Amino acid sequence: MSKRFVIVFSLFLLSFLAINLKLFQWQILKADTLVALAKSQSQTSFWLTPQRGDILASDGFPLATNKMAYVLFARPGDMKDKDVESQLLATVLDVSLATVSARLSTTSAWVPLDWHLPEAQKEQLDKLQLAGVGFDENPTRFYPEGSMAAQLVGFVGKDSAGVDTGYFGLEGYYDRQLKGRTVLATVVKDALNRPILSKTDDNIDETTGRTLQLHIDRTIQYDVEQKLLSGVEKYGAASGLAAVMDSHTGAILAMASFPNFNPSDFWDFDPASFRNPFVSDTYEPGSTFKPLVMAWAIDHGLVTPSTQCDTCSGPVTIGDATIHTWDDKYFPNTTMTEVIQHSDNTGMVYVAQKMKLDGMLSMLHDFHFDQLTGVDLQGEAEAQIHDKNNWYPVDLATAGFGQGLAVTPIQLLTAFNSLANDGIIMEPQVVASIQKEDGTTIDIQPKELGQSVSSTTTKVMREMLVNAVNKGEASFARVKGYRIAGKTGTASVAVAGGYNDPRTIASFIGYAPADDPKFTMLVILHEPASSIYGAETAAPIFFSIAKDIFTYWHILPTVNE
Template sequence: MLMLRGRFLFAIFFAIFALITIRLFWWQVITGDRLSIEAEHQYFEILPIPAARGEILTSDGFPLVSNETAYLIFAELKKIIDPEFPQKLAKILEVPQASISGKMSPDLYWVALAHKVPQEKVSKISELDISGVGWTPEDRRFYPEASSAAHLLGFVGSSATGEDKGYFGLEGFYDRELRGRSGMLRQEKDVRGAPILLGGRSEERAKDGRDLILRLDRTVQFIAEKKLEQGIKKYGAKQGSVVIMDPNTGGILAMASFPSYEPAKFSKSEPELFKNPVVADSYEPGSAFKVIILAAALDSGVVKPGDIYQDEGPIKIGEHTIKTWNEKYHGPETVIQILERSCNVGMVWVGKKLGRENLVEYLQKFGFGERTGIDLEEEGEPLFRPKKEWKEIDLATASFGQGIAVTPIQMVRAVGAVANGGKLLEPHVVARLKDEGKTIEIKPKVLRQVIKSETAAVLTELMVSAVENGEAKWAKPKGFRIAGKTGTAQVPVEGHYDKDRTIASFVGFAPADAPKFVMLVRLTEPTSSPWGSETAAPLFFDIAKELFTYYGISPSE
């Protein structure tokens, strides 16, 4: 009996001990952090100190993106006594009441209710005099030029945790550098919540984000945007892009696409507009690609400018028939004339001489099949057929720019290598970053020598001849030596090409003897004419004329 009573008492004591242990574990481990925070909030006011997001400036220091003061509205939930405050705030903020009340939780002491609230709304909230509701200044993005360079800049939205986050373009690519690091203020307070002037106070300073200084030239950007918008209307194009690069540094001088959007109002725009066509879109370049194939053929020595091709009509490859674009055939043609007349069958002859091994190797050296490494978010990487999968017809069509996909930035970089003597550079938008008075330079990066400088010089003359004697010669500015090539590619639709829908382009550089810029103009489905020589080329020359004036370049002829 005594033994049973002893066991019973032991069991009771053990149970009590276990309950106490579990409870202590719950208080100290499971809810310890929360209780510590609540205890700290009883004696200390803890407020975040937001970091200022870095600015984005043009090469001459003009702000494309800066900050303006707005406000973060917050609530200290333990101080809230007005049960109708969510309804009152929601009305002023013009948001559903649930978006305010849904953030309330008994586990929280402090909660952010709304970000980027303008001064006029804060004034109305102040008039309500709601206990426990406060506000603190925070920056919001300001775009002085509205939609200018929108695709290049990107925008700032909110992350899953409600913090500022950059999306697309520079804002996305350089988000970590731009956003900086937030700080925190910890101030001792009395039982009524008022700061104790002689009490404990500590501050962790915020570290502002870095500023980006671009290689982009504000005037060149303005010219590109103005002329592109006019060109799209004039030629009835569905979409268009212009990218202008310094071939000697890889620096992006201008980048424009239409239709566009305003980064400050991104939430009111269609999401498909956020993508930057210059770096994200892939397309078949058409005859503009003949420049790259000729670069490979000349550099490897399989053809010379004076070599003769017998242009005797269409050629058959298996079940495929390849014709010239205008179905005209000229008998004996030099390599120079093949480029001037943009002869597809002549380029197939060049491609055969080059061969699969050489052709694929040179395309890869020129950067096709890889991203360019440009400092913009969302760069695309078109599929590039593995060498062993290239068939005879693939070699033939690639020789005149069909059946192969590129991005505009890949194309302008490759032609830039011809302009600078054969060096492939990494394209770059940002020239330097400023960090608390220090400057971090981003130097031009040469990736490799893709063709010999002698080859580049010969090919430049062929491209000048193509401009002087080709289909677009009527639009060329008089007295200036421009090296370039038109491109017209039919749009692939469900396994075939639609002859009525094209992508028209022109890529080139000027002045040919000492290039100041390399530029690509691309128009999607122009309706006034399907041909690059009648749409993209005159637009290129129109922009080039403005650039000659801006740079003070005089006619050389």
């Protein structure tokens, strides 16, 4: 081998090694740094904030959607005439000059003046062409029907990290479905900073929030709210709530309560009004509970509609307690049908004592009062029922007429609805379907939770409840021409373990038309002032709403009167 060959070979070898060393340095040692540097020169990455899904009523009209709004900001250092601009800003924003001036007097380079500036005001400011004033798009939540179904819908606020988050109602319960996924998107640009058509992200399928289609019927919801608000004012009640359920599917057609709030300006309202009392509060149901106790007793052969009460000729004494009827009128040998008609407490004590404690506990279990209903709303509360070992004889007696235990209105509505549905308990459902970004829909099917009593018993109860409506205390308010099955309720408010407080919870629960139930409804008024009785306050509201639903659904009268 010649010397010249060795030299040339060595030079090539050294060059090869040098090149490989440099490549090693670039591709292995400094790879991450160089890749990042290259990306910074050719790519721009940013977080894509997904658009929050809509909440639609059954007719497709949004109860919650998004609208365009802007962050209005100022750069005080860039403003030409701060005094003049402050005056103009104050005029357009409809705030005091002092407020704007105070914000602009800061030494900060960037000062936010409004976080949710509407489009109209933005256009006004655009025309003024103010120096040092700018806008950033900031779509915000919009509730076209204002406070309609506020506690049911909930609202969107900021969490501790400043991220939009749903609270209460559907916004809270379905927050993960509604908010979508925040993704990092990348745009590749050429040397002249023009975008190049390229794949931006591997994982941006379905980033937009899903849309909820509700069972809520906007017309019924509006009517319920109008009638309930009117009733709360007319009867001087502290608060009121009502809900309408589809008797066969358990779908919630309307749910309202007062006082309520406006989700668009929730910060201006008492936080106590954010809770949905229909699912989050418990109360003693009083006489609206009697049909359930009676149905269970009939179903188990303990009584029949014609069974006569032999302990109903006067007040019933149990231990230290004496139980009276609501009007202190007594009907010796009254039948069970009349017990429901007169809402006779002594008659229900008679039934409860026949059931005994095990029977009462079984009744509470069979009507699912010992569990949550599973309604798709945030904050469902549990019923307050004594442990088996803490029942005294008087507790058994009072439970017969719905005192001494507390349930949520949604539990009572769900349980009572089973009497309208051949004894089948349906899960209360607010959302009918969930629509995905790609157009596919997830339908939520009605769900049977169990059987409370037999179908035969519900038919017997139907006649007892129709009789109660036609001949009971609320008969003056009933809708003539229609058979409605229902029951009034007037529950004393328990204070410090007793019932001496004159305040009451007045209510009415029922379903209609009785022979082919379409809806089940519960109306509750807390502490009505004009009359303490459900028959004179909640019942007229119930019948007024029922009448409107008959008209709206074209349900014809079946009785000539």
